[in-house]
Amino acid sequence: MIFTNFIQNRRSVRLFQTKYLDDDMKSSVNNAIERVLDEEKSSGIDIKPIYSGFEVYNELDGKAGYSGVMVKAPAYISLKYKEINPANKIYGAFQMEKLITRLIGLGLDICWITLEPGPTPEKVKLFGDDAEFIEYIVAIGYAEEKKPFTPEATSGRKEVSEIVFGDEPFKSISIEELNRRGLLDIFSSIRFAPSHKNLQPWKFVVSNDKVSLYILNNESIDISLGDAGIIMYYFYELAHGSGIKSEWEICDLNTKVEDYVLLAEYKL
Template identity: 40%
Template sequence: MVMTNFLQKRKSVRDFKNKEIARDSIEAIKNYIEEIEKETETVSFKFYENGSIIYNGLKGKAGYSGVMIEAPSYIALMKKDEEKESCLNTGYYLEKLNTQIVNLDLDSCWITLDNVDDETKKNLFGAEGTKVDYVVAFGYGVGKKLFTPETTSGRYTMDQIVFKDEIGNEISADELETTGLLDIFASVRFAPSHKNSQPWRFVMEDHNVVLYMEKSDEDSRSLVDMGVVMFYFEEMAKTIGRYGKWSVILEDQDKYLKVAKFSM
């Protein structure tokens, strides 16, 4: 799947069929989790094939508007600590895994556990369960799709998130076209973020893309969003032959956090 197309059509599903997930898909996801956990020490995953355990444990405590999402299976993400880089990796690797799930023709939905008490988390996820802030529900979706065109209004335009040399300096579409990044920036606007805050700002500096985050009262949540957008940018860059990786910086700069640099 072309990543730019995937992101522009990205959807989150809240209703799932009461249907077991195909065994080959289950094994593929388990193998992919093992691969991801070899890449990082800051996050780990727990796979719950029998989704009723998680659904019943979180019913009335998590979900949307107090309604827990019922799905055939769930994956819990455990974050090592609350350091900034761990928050970045939470978004990066959770969305990396989510993309693999969707590539298996499954549907998925992130669920935050903000209002779930520590005792419930320990009962469900073990002694280290207090470090679980997110679970992914997945299966074969039915019903209304989210992130459809009518629900993606309010997205920033490119001139609001992409700049030259410093935030606030305009960069032309022609210049972005020359670098091959025009389509990437046009698509990355559709990356999901908490409350649609879209905290990311990109600055073109010579042959580098520097990523900034707009600070807020929810910086930890925004850092997770930044990890998501970093993943999508890397994947889309591969489609134009740029196989770089973000170099993490995490440097405070007044209203912004200088997060990372991508060398072109």
């Protein structure tokens, strides 16, 4: 599958060229954003490009990024929640990852950046009244050329057996059973989905008629909602590509199993 290869080879970029996006590329980015915002899943969010990227960098340097090291890029895209609630955080990440997939198809490189919650002074200066509703931006541009023989940076991923379980949470399910049900390739691919600090805070439970997604219920659950939205997007695309056409349904976050909470269900 082409999409399977895309997920396994998708990389975040932290070093961008200083090259600005030209007018044709800006137009393509704007069109990609409009297409995503036209979809029903985007009803609770707004997405905007910021082409004065280095101004964003100067304002957020030391305040966002990896251990306070801001990712410097020629442009960024902001994700705004119209209302702060779990569904908007999940579908915001779902739709943003869909947009990212299209931007990578345009030849751009990307990097998710988590911002401090709330209306911090830096965010207010950049986003005004929207500041408290923006918790993520995505850096976009062109990656710096790598030096010859530089190895690819990699991060470990959990095995399918560590994230997928059988009818009763969280009891093992055989690889043969997943293969019989047409789910093995899907789970083998989505385990490469990116997550904050590569924590991979998800577990899936496969029952007769649905796949249930659980996420780790701890102090980082707000960030994990975004991680969940990303992996839900990849599951959705691969499931539809395999003929398993359904929709994710968000749960009420009241069903807990061990240290996890039930987040969403996908009918089979």
